[in-house]
Amino acid sequence: MKKFYHRQLTSLLLLLLCAFSVQAQVQVSGTVTDATSLESLPGVSIQIKGTQYGTKTNEKGFYSLSINTPSPVLIFTFIGKQTKEVVVGNLHTINVALTDDKRNLQEAVVIGYGTTQKQEVTGSISAISSKDFQKGNIQTPEQLIVGKIAGVSITSNSGQPGVGSTIRIRGGSSLNASNDPLIVIDGMPFSGTGINGAPNPLALINPNDIESMTVLKDAAATAIYGSRASNGVIMITTKKGSSGSLKFNFSTNLSVSSIYRKIDIMTPEFFRKYVDSLGTPKQKALMGNANTNWQNEIYRNAVSNEHNLSISGSTKNMPYRISAAFSNQSGLLITDNLKRSFVGINLNPNFFNNHLKINLSARGSLTKAHYANQQAIINAVQFDPTQPVYDTASPFAGYFEWYSKDPSSGEITLNGNAPRNPVSLIRMQNNNTTVQRSYGNVEIDYKFHFLPELRANANLGWDISKGDGLNYVAADAGQAFNTSGQNNKFLQKINNKVGEFYLNYVKAIPGIRSNINVLAGYGYYDNATTNYNFANFNAKGDTIKGSVPNFPFDKPRNTLISYFGRLIYTFNDRYILAASLRTDGSSRFAPENRWGVFPSAALTWRVNREAWLKDSKVLSDLKLRLSYGITGNQDGIANYSYMAIYSVSTNASMYQFGNNYYNMQSPAAYDNGIKWEQTATWNGGLDFGWLENRLRGSVDVYFKKTSNLLNTVPIPIGSNFSNQILTNVGNIENKGIELNLGATPVQNNKWTWDVNFNLTYNNNKITNLTAVTDSSFVGNLTGGITGGTGQSVQIHSVGYNTFSFYVYKQVYDANGKPLEGVYEDLNKDGIINQKDMYRYKSPAPRLFLGFSTQVSYARWTLGTSLRANLGNYVYNNVASNFGVRRSILNPLDILNNSSTDAFKTNFYNNQYQSDYYITNASFLKMDNLNLGYDVGALFRNKAKLRVNATCQNVFVLTKYKGLDPEVNGGIDYNLYPRPRIFVLGANLEF
Numbered sequence: 001m002k003k004f005y006h007r008q009l010t011s012l013l014l015l016l017l018c019a020f021s022v023q024a025q026v027q028v029s030g031t032v033t034d035a036t037s038l039e040s041l042p043g044v045s046i047q048i049k050g051t052q053y054g055t056k057t058n059e060k061g062f063y064s065l066s067i068n069t070p071s072p073v074l075i076f077t078f079i080g081k082q083t084k085e086v087v088v089g090n091l092h093t094i095n096v097a098l099t100d101d102k103r104n105l106q107e108a109v110v111i112g113y114g115t116t117q118k119q120e121v122t123g124s125i126s127a128i129s130s131k132d133f134q135k136g137n138i139q140t141p142e143q144l145i146v147g148k149i150a151g152v153s154i155t156s157n158s159g160q161p162g163v164g165s166t167i168r169i170r171g172g173s174s175l176n177a178s179n180d181p182l183i184v185i186d187g188m189p190f191s192g193t194g195i196n197g198a199p200n201p202l203a204l205i206n207p208n209d210i211e212s213m214t215v216l217k218d219a220a221a222t223a224i225y226g227s228r229a230s231n232g233v234i235m236i237t238t239k240k241g242s243s244g245s246l247k248f249n250f251s252t253n254l255s256v257s258s259i260y261r262k263i264d265i266m267t268p269e270f271f272r273k274y275v276d277s278l279g280t281p282k283q284k285a286l287m288g289n290a291n292t293n294w295q296n297e298i299y300r301n302a303v304s305n306e307h308n309l310s311i312s313g314s315t316k317n318m319p320y321r322i323s324a325a326f327s328n329q330s331g332l333l334i335t336d337n338l339k340r341s342f343v344g345i346n347l348n349p350n351f352f353n354n355h356l357k358i359n360l361s362a363r364g365s366l367t368k369a370h371y372a373n374q375q376a377i378i379n380a381v382q383f384d385p386t387q388p389v390y391d392t393a394s395p396f397a398g399y400f401e402w403y404s405k406d407p408s409s410g411e412i413t414l415n416g417n418a419p420r421n422p423v424s425l426i427r428m429q430n431n432n433t434t435v436q437r438s439y440g441n442v443e444i445d446y447k448f449h450f451l452p453e454l455r456a457n458a459n460l461g462w463d464i465s466k467g468d469g470l471n472y473v474a475a476d477a478g479q480a481f482n483t484s485g486q487n488n489k490f491l492q493k494i495n496n497k498v499g500e501f502y503l504n505y506v507k508a509i510p511g512i513r514s515n516i517n518v519l520a521g522y523g524y525y526d527n528a529t530t531n532y533n534f535a536n537f538n539a540k541g542d543t544i545k546g547s548v549p550n551f552p553f554d555k556p557r558n559t560l561i562s563y564f565g566r567l568i569y570t571f572n573d574r575y576i577l578a579a580s581l582r583t584d585g586s587s588r589f590a591p592e593n594r595w596g597v598f599p600s601a602a603l604t605w606r607v608n609r610e611a612w613l614k615d616s617k618v619l620s621d622l623k624l625r626l627s628y629g630i631t632g633n634q635d636g637i638a639n640y641s642y643m644a645i646y647s648v649s650t651n652a653s654m655y656q657f658g659n660n661y662y663n664m665q666s667p668a669a670y671d672n673g674i675k676w677e678q679t680a681t682w683n684g685g686l687d688f689g690w691l692e693n694r695l696r697g698s699v700d701v702y703f704k705k706t707s708n709l710l711n712t713v714p715i716p717i718g719s720n721f722s723n724q725i726l727t728n729v730g731n732i733e734n735k736g737i738e739l740n741l742g743a744t745p746v747q748n749n750k751w752t753w754d755v756n757f758n759l760t761y762n763n764n765k766i767t768n769l770t771a772v773t774d775s776s777f778v779g780n781l782t783g784g785i786t787g788g789t790g791q792s793v794q795i796h797s798v799g800y801n802t803f804s805f806y807v808y809k810q811v812y813d814a815n816g817k818p819l820e821g822v823y824e825d826l827n828k829d830g831i832i833n834q835k836d837m838y839r840y841k842s843p844a845p846r847l848f849l850g851f852s853t854q855v856s857y858a859r860w861t862l863g864t865s866l867r868a869n870l871g872n873y874v875y876n877n878v879a880s881n882f883g884v885r886r887s888i889l890n891p892l893d894i895l896n897n898s899s900t901d902a903f904k905t906n907f908y909n910n911q912y913q914s915d916y917y918i919t920n921a922s923f924l925k926m927d928n929l930n931l932g933y934d935v936g937a938l939f940r941n942k943a944k945l946r947v948n949a950t951c952q953n954v955f956v957l958t959k960y961k962g963l964d965p966e967v968n969g970g971i972d973y974n975l976y977p978r979p980r981i982f983v984l985g986a987n988l989e990f
Contacts, residue, residue, distance in 0.1 A: 028094055029064040032057050032076060035097040035752075038934055038944060039989075041078055042244050044098070049073040049085065059244035099747065110214045110235045112224035113187075113457075113502055113519060113566070120570070122578040122602035123221030123627055124683050124700050126150070126740065127214040130239075132756075132852075134865060135930040136950035136983045137255040137304065138207045139329065140200055141236060142167055147850035147867035147927060150738035150758035151217050151700070152232075155968045157199075158976035161304075161329040161338035162369070164200025166968045169217055169232030170702060171734040171762045171844065173679045175780075175796060176726060177710040178636030181215075181232040182225055186361045188441040188461040188498060189228065191527045192635060196492040197369070197433030197467035204365040204437040204465075206325050206342040208251065208308040211239040217738075218683035218702060219629025223600035224566055226582035227632035230679045230706075238361060240346050241312040241319035249310045253985030257302040259332055260953055260980040262295045263878060263963050264900045268385040271888075271897060279889055286895050288400075290388035294380035294897075297389055298422050302330035302979070318349035332979050333372035335426055341366045355447045362440035371431045373479070376422040378974040382882055384895045389423050399424035401478040402894050412481075417892040420478045428477035433469030438462070441498070453507045457521075461498035467491070475539040485539025491532040499524040502564075515570040523562035530555050558639045559587045576604040586634050586676075590642040593675035600629025621689035621696065633677040637710055641726055642672045669715055669725040677728070679706040697741040704734040711769065712780065730769045732802065736762035752856040759849050766798050781806070786973050787881035788912040793971070794875075801842035803970060805875060807915040808837055818916045820907050840915050843970020845922070846871035859934040864954075865927045869966070874921040876901075876962045877973035880912050901961075921965035926954035943990035952981040 032044040040061025047054035048069055057063045065074075072088040081098035088094070109118045109127050118127070126149040133144040142165045146154045153168045172179040183190045183202070194201050214235040216222045222229035266274065268291040275287055306327040313320065325342040344363040350356065391400040395412050402418035405411070441461030448454045468491040475485035502521025509515070533549035564582040571577075579601045585594045607613060608622040645668045682703045689696040709730035739759040746753040770777055783794025783803060795806035808823035826836045847870040854863035881887075883901025885908045890896050905916065932948035958965040962972045 026067045026072065026088060026092070027064070028067060028074070028088055028092055029062070030094040030096065031061045032063065032078075032096045032098060033061055034081075035099040038097075038936070041081075041098065044076055044078045047075045047077070049075050097749075099752070110212070110237055111221065112184075112216070112233070112235075113500075113521065113564075114504065116568075119606065119621065119623070120576060120604070121687075122568070122576055122604045122625060123216065124151075124218035124625070124685055124702070124738075125214060125216055125221050126152075127212060129212045130210065133210075134928055135863070135948070136928055136952045137253060137306065137329075137981050139327075140164065140202045141205050141207050141210055141213070142202060142234075144207055144210065145213050145215075147865055148756075148758070148852065149215050150740045150760045150850070151736070151762075152215055153760075153845075153848055155966055156978060157968055159332060159978040160199060160371075160374075160976045161331045161336060162199055162203040162340070162367070163976070164202060167234070169215065170704060170736060171764045172802060173230055173704060173706045173732060173734065174633055174636070174677060175709055175711050175730070175732070175802065176637065177633045177677050179231050180635070181234050182222075182228045183234050183236065184225075185236045185439070186238055186359070186441060187443055187459050187500075188361070188439065188463070189225070189525070190439075190463060191496045191525070193494055193496065193527060193529065195435055195437070195465040195467040195494055196490050197435045197469045198367060201437075201465075203340070204367060204435065205236075206308070206323070206344065206363070206365070208325055209238045209310075209323055209342070209344050209363070210236055212237045218627050218700075219631055219679075219681035220578060220580075220600045220602035220627030220683065223598050223629040223631055224564055224580045224582060225631075226562060226564065226598040227560070227584040227586065227596055227634055227676065230631040230633040230677070238344070238346060239310070239312075239321055239323075240348055241314055241321040243314045243319060246311065246313040247989065249308075249312070249987070249989045251308045251985065251987040253306050253983050255304045255306075255981050255983040257304065257330070257332060257979035257981045259299045259977050260956070261963055261977065262299075263381050264961070265295075265381055265897050266385065266888075266900065268292065271385050274888065275895065278885075282893075283889055283895065286384075286893070288384065288387040290386055292383075292385050292387060292389060294383050294385065294422050298334060298376050298380050298426060299332050299977075300330075300334050302332055302336075304329040317351065318347060320348070321346045331372065332977055333374070333376065333426060334423075335370055336372040337370045339368045352449070355449060355452075357445045359443040359445070360440070361443075362438070364438045365436070367433075367435040367437075369433045369435075371433065373425040373429045373431070374974065374976060375420070375479075376425040377976060378878070379419040379425060380422040381878065381899065382419045382887075382896050383422055385897050386895070389421070395476065396421075396424065396478040396481065397428060397474060397476045399428070399478065403478075414478060414481055415892070415894055417890070418894040419896070424477060425479055428474050428479065430472045431469070432471075433467065435465065435467045437465045439464070453505055455504045455506075457500075457502050457504065459498070459500040461500075463494070463496040463498075465492075465494040467493075473539065480539075483538050483544055484542070486544075487537040487539055487541065489534050491534075493530045495528045495530075497524075497526045513572045517568040517570075518566070520565040521563070523560075523564065525560040525562070526557070527559070528555065528557040556639045557587075561585045572609075574606040574609040576602075576606070578602045578604075580629075584632060588634050588637060588639055588641060589675055590672055593642075593673060596632045596676040596678070598630050598632055598678075600627065602627035602629075618690055619688075620691065620693045621687060623687040625683070625685035625687070627683045627685075628681070630678055630680045633679065633706075633710070637674075637726065641670060642674050644668075644670055671725060671727040673728075674710070674726065675708060675728055677706060677708050677710045679704055681705075694744045694747070695741075696743070697739070699740075700738040702734075702736055702738070706732040706734075709769075713770070729771050731767040732764060733767055734762060734764045736760060750858055753853070755851075755853045757849070757851050759847070761847050762844070763846060764801055764844065766796055766800060766802060769796060769798050779806075783875075783969070783971055785875070785877050785880070785912060785971060787877070787910060791912050793913060795839065797839055800839045801844060803844070804839040804842050805873065805915070805918050805970070806837055807840055807913050807918060808832070809840075810911075810914045810916045818905050818907070818911075818914065820905075820909065820911060823914070837913070841873035841918055843872055843874065843967070845869035859936065861932040861934075862930070864929045866925065867927055868922075868924045870922045872921050872965075873918050873970065874960060874962065874965060874967045875971045876917045876919055877971050878962060880910060880914075880917045881973070884908060884910050886910070919960050919962070921958060921960040921962075921967065923956055923958035923960070923965040925956050925966070928952055929954050939990070943988060945989075946987045948983075948985045948987075950981075950983040950985070952983065953978055954980070 032041045042059045044057040076084045155166045216233040308325040310323040323344045329338045347360040399421045402415040443459045445457045470489045473480040473486040500523045505518045532553045536544040536547035566580040569577045582598045605624045685700040687698045708728040711730045741757045743755045779795040779797030781792040794803045811822040849868045852865040879901035883899040888898045930950040935945040
């Protein structure tokens with residue numbers, strides 16, 4: 001009986017325990033996503049608070065967990081995201097969106113030949129990820145970071161489709177060598193060589209494939225690239241595949257471009273009144289009966305579209321991403337069009353338990369373009385507005401042109417002093433080009449099994465381009481009437497190769513609280529071009545006299561060989577020493593001057609890791625940086641500058657040999673001792689962050705000095721050479737301050753507000769230009785203008801900015817009107833001559849600023865980007881050339897329109913070198929205004945859709961009265977207008 005009761009009691013207790021267990025067990029499931037992108041997050045850790053039990057999300061961000069703990073709380077953690085706790089209660093489905101953790105995010109930054117953590121950076125480096133790129137119809141990679149980084153000025157060269165930009169990092173350091181930065185894509189350094197038929201080599205790179213861009217600015221960051229990095233380095237990292245399920249991403253946009261501003265010229269009505277009031281009977285008779293707005297005739301609203309498709313995922317141990325894109329962009333000028341196709345593949349397999357990694361990146365592009373004749377832009381300003389576009393009696397394909405006809409012979413003579421019909425210039429020219437490009441690299445990285453701290457890395461890259469085209473002008477077109485048209489073709493091929501190898505040893509030594517990172521490598525860079533020379537033909541196929549080339553092709557080539565090394569030593573996780581050394585040998589210099597040595601050194605103190613600050617709840621980051629380094633420059637000069645070069649003389653006397661006559665060979669001036677241009681840079685920086693990096697930023701102060709300038713200087717008259725020679729003479733200094741500020745004033749489950757601001761002050765000065773002191777040397781003239789034969793309005797002079805304007809000081813009357821031909825006698829000698837010219841202002845801004853902000857609420861996102869340049873000046877060559885009364889009532893049997901400047905100055909004759917035409921062109925531009933909405937999950941959670949609307953070039957605030965205050969080089973003439981663009985886009989991921 002006792003045993004019976006014992007069994008019954010045991011059974012009852014087990015039943016109660018089972019019942020309690022069943023009652024307390026809860027099954028919970030859900031998905032975890034990124035709060036910003038709404039993408040699923042694989043590998044998120046979900047733990048039951050107070051226990052060791054939990055799970056992780058799968059490749060789709062899904063999890064499922066059984067819980068038998070009373071009052072359970074789930075903890076969601078993921079690297080780089082804020083930890084989130086959720087009370088389960090009666091919930092069975094819990095979906096969580098994790099936001100970025102500014103405090104714990106260990107952001108990786110790309111540097112030369114590797115990566116490092118942002119907190120361990122020793123040089124001046126700025127990184128921008130894809131989520132912070134400029135939005136909208138982005139045609140070239142550099143446009144993604146316009147206004148985003150202090151010290152980086154990016155100016156689009158015009159509004160032409162696919163056109164390039166002028167990129168300056170901390171100002172220009174050279175006068176004749178290149179001032180462009182080195183571009184490195186996935187470890188593949190580009191030569192920067194342009195290809196015929198493409199206005200910008202970067203236009204052959206798909207911006208949609210780019211994941212991040214990192215700018216290396218000071219010598220400590222760039223010297224590892226030696227002679228190629230005097231002007232900074234832009235590191236581009238493309239998007240890669242990742243582990244997880246197969247993903248498709250499709251994006252598309254439709255855009256409409258419209259002209260934002262036109263040059264202010266006389267209307268047909270005002271033009272008639274002016275000619276009627278002042279013109280002679282003969283000039284009045286020249287007026288037509290039409291009312292033509294020539295600018296309206298050549299411009300249009302342009303419709304463009306772009307489509308991108310990518311497939312990414314992973315097969316076993318090989319992540320992959322394949323992409324394809326097509327864009328069809330029309331320009332503001334009628335007939336202007338650019339079609340581009342892109343394909344790309346990234347394969348990133350790893351073997352032997354991640355000891356061997358291979359990165360294969362291969363991309364190709366095909367561009368087909370029809371380029372409109374841009375001479376029509378300035379002709380539309382000048383052409384008589386009373387004349388029609390078409391004239392049925394015209395022998396020039398029915399377009400109106402200024403011509404005369406001999407009554408007796410019927411011979412047609414074009415007026416050589418008249419501009420050509422702007423519409424005819426465009427419609428009668430077919431300038432078609434095709435450019436093909438393939439580039440990429442294979443990077444093999446092996447971590448030795450017997451010594452895992454040692455890695456060997458080999459990088460083999462290629463960049464192959466082919467550009468060909470045909471420019472055809474009909475025989476009856478006014479623009480080529482005297483040559484019976486044109487039928488000119490071109491062909492160019494480029495074959496650049498890169499080979500790099502380095503060893504990298506990284507070792508932590510806990511005993512002495514140290515970490516060492518040593519790198520040593522070798523690089524080989526070969527750049528070869530083949531230019532095919534063709535005779536010029538007319539539209540009938542006949543060779544145009546004098547156009548037969550002397551050689552069917554030429555093959556310029558240059559080679560660079562490099563040895564480089566770097567040491568990064570970290571002590572106690574707070575003191576960092578970095579040093580690098582690179583030697584470059586270039587075929588552009590004679591053997592005795594071929595090699596250049598470029599060292600750098602940097603110190604970093606992570607102040608916030610000190611014992612007295614590391615527990616601070618207010619200070620998130622505080623770091624001091626100091627660096628010095630030297631870089632070189634040889635880009636932009638000829639391949640054989642140190643050698644004697646002879647060319648066939650085509651305008652000199654011929655030598656008779658028997659009954660035949662032969663052209664002579666003429667030598668060019670050269671310096672066989674020409675050597676490296678060098679730039680030394682000091683940089684001091686402070687990085688800081690407060691309140692878990694909700695407020696963050698950096699300040700940098702720099703000083704750059706360029707010596708042994710590659711400079712063109714005069715040579716003595718009568719030396720049997722041209723009057724100038726390229727040699728090493730002169731020095732330039734750049735000094736400045738950079739400020740980057742970022743803040744997240746609001747961040748919660750619904751609202752996020754980010755603000756970024758940057759400011760740059762830069763001032764450059766020429767400190768030497770001659771080998772010997774010469775008080776009579778005023779400088780080297782530059783900045784040629786249109787209108788005045790051989791006239792220049794800029795100069796390089798010691799003690800002044802590069803490209804300073806060199807003009808006469810205008811005198812004004814009591815009413816503030818400029819007096820024609822009256823200038824100040826600055827040297828007080830009673831004579832107005834070139835000795836009274838002075839240096840006045842510069843086209844480079846002293847201060848430029850960038851501002852961007854983005855507000856997110858639930859699924860909505862609103863953002864904008866603005867830029868400002870302060871202290872930049874522009875010479876208005878349109879006004880100086882056409883803004884005079886003599887241009888209207890032309891004595892050469894034509895009438896011309898004029899800009900309204902003619903009535904502001906009342907000048908009758910051109911005053912090309914008056915400082916009146918140099919205008920303050922400071923501006924504030926809103927580059928971008930964008931609105932986005934996440935539609936969310938579609939097709940049973942198999943797809944996600946985001947739609948957006950963007951306006952680019954929203955407004956410009958400036959006192960400058962010309963077409964656009966942002967003029968590269970500072971001389972405004974014939975600028976293709978930058979359009980205002982409205983974009984509608986969508987992104988579908990499934």
